[in-house]
Amino acid sequence: MFQRKRIPLLLVVLIAGIALLSCQQTKTADAGDAPAKTVEKIVWKSSGHGPATDPSQLYHDMCCKAITEASGGRLEVKPFVGGSIVPAYKELDAVHEGVLQMAYTCPMYNLDKWSAAGLISSRPGALPGEALRTWFDFAGGADLMNKMMESYNVMTFPGALSPLPEEVFFHSKVKIESVDDLKGLKARCMGDGGEILKRMGAATVIIPGGDLYEAMQRGTIDAMEYSTLASNWEMHFNEVAKYVILSPSRAPSDPQVFFVNKDAFNELPADLQRIVRAEVAYWTQAQHEYLVNESIKAVEKFKEAGNEVYKLPTEVADALVAEAAAFYEEKSQNEPPIFKEIYTSMKDFGEAYASIK
Incomplete structure (x- = not known):
């Protein structure tokens, strides 16, 4: 009597196990049919x-x-x-x-x-x-x-x-104390700043930043602009130019x-x-x-290295700004319309910005 009751119970357990295994296999197969989408790098x-x-x-x-x-x-x-x-x-x-x-x-x-x-x-x-x-x-x-x-x-x-921050006006072998000191100065100066200084008598050239140390060392140029005090200290420009001339006039x-x-x-x-x-x-x-x-700290580093750090005389800075204004007014009349659009937008914003200072 006991044996006859036990056999059907074992059969039920066995059948249930087979069914569960079959269900799991079906789910696995379904998942295999639709693999997870990989994100392409x-x-x-x-x-x-x-x-x-x-x-x-x-x-x-x-x-x-x-x-x-x-x-x-x-x-x-x-x-x-x-x-x-x-x-x-x-x-x-x-x-x-x-x-x-x-x-x-x-x-x-x-x-x-x-x-x-x-x-x-x-x-x-x-x-x-x-x-x-x-x-x-x-x-x-x-x-x-x-x-x-x-x-x-x-x-x-x-x-x-x-x-x-504002760029160094020049690292120079020549001390600039007047507008006349710009005349004939062999200087690396990029962009519009170079064109404006050329109008003021400087002999400006374009030289990649990585070549400036050697150009100064060889005497190809007597002065150069590149970047901020901090950047220029890392470029070791203190070794090739005595004077570090500061002014926001050329590059604010x-x-x-x-x-x-x-x-x-x-x-x-x-x-x-x-x-x-x-x-x-x-x-x-x-x-x-x-x-x-870093530029604040670099001022003292240049001084300690023996450089003479000084501010560009107001006379030179004012003359440069005046020449720049004339330069851009002329170009605004002759260049494609986008030039005047950008120039006017910056000028108007600058005047509004100055009014709250």
């Missing part, structure tokens, strides 16, 4: 514009690394030193052509494409750093730059501009901008676009603040 190449020791290059590299990490590796941005992928100052062409997907460079290096590029640069009479970034982010500056570049497969966005700021390939950016998912924008905005502002602090 996106790889970008990005270049700075300066030598490896330049703070702008260092912050460019940190930004690339931060984007890669913030995306969980879905967007890997590989950083390259200026001149390692394409010749120096040709980074924007490489972004346009898709050789690079991103670059961090100075707008004025693209005067061969757009005369207005010199306006959003380290130019005489421009906006000081804080005002320049505000104009770029909130008063239409980024939109105007994109309008200027609309025929190129390149774009930028608010937050992409690092204003940087030294803006650098992140540019991206339009197609590459538009193909990114929305969350990766947000990551790129957020990290770029953080690192451009961080670089500016870092260089403000």
Whole structure:
């Protein structure tokens, strides 16, 4: 009697086990039919514009690394030193052509494409750093730059501009005490600043930043502008020029901008676009603040190294600003309409900014 009751119970347990195993196998098969979708890794190449020791290059590299990490590796941005992928100052062409997907460079290096590029640069009479970034982010500056570049497969966005502190007026072997001292001066000076100083009698030339130390050492030039006190200390310019001349008249700021390939950016998912924008905005502002602090400390370093650090005489600064105003008024009448549009926008914003100071 006991045995007859036990056998059906065992059969029930066995049948239930087989059914459960069959169900699990069916679920496994179903899952196998629809494997989890893998996310394809996106790889970008990005270049700075300066030598490896330049703070702008260092912050460019940190930004690339931060984007890669913030995306969980879905967007890997590989950083390259200026001149390692394409010749120096040709980074924007490489972004346009898709050789690079991103670059961090100075707008004025693209005067061969757009005369207005010199306006959003380290130019005489421009906006000081804080005002320049505000104009770029909130008063239409980024939109105007994109309008200027609309025929190129390149774009930028608010937050992409690092204003940087004012540039050193000159590192010079010659002391400049009057306007006459500019006449015949062999100087490296980029962008519109070089053209304006040329109108004032200087013999200006274009030389890549990485070649400046040697050019001064060899006597190819007698004076040079490059960047901030902090950047220039790291470039060891104290060793090749006795005088460090300070003035915001030639370059009230030294803006650098992140540019991206339009197609590459538009193909990114929305969350990766947000990551790129957020990290770029953080690192451009961080670089500016870092260089403000380091430039304060660099003044004493130059003095301790035996350099004579002094402020450009007001006479020279005022003459430069006046020459710049005449230069830009003339160009506004002769260049494509975008030039006047950008120049007027910056001028109006500058006057409004000055009214609250």
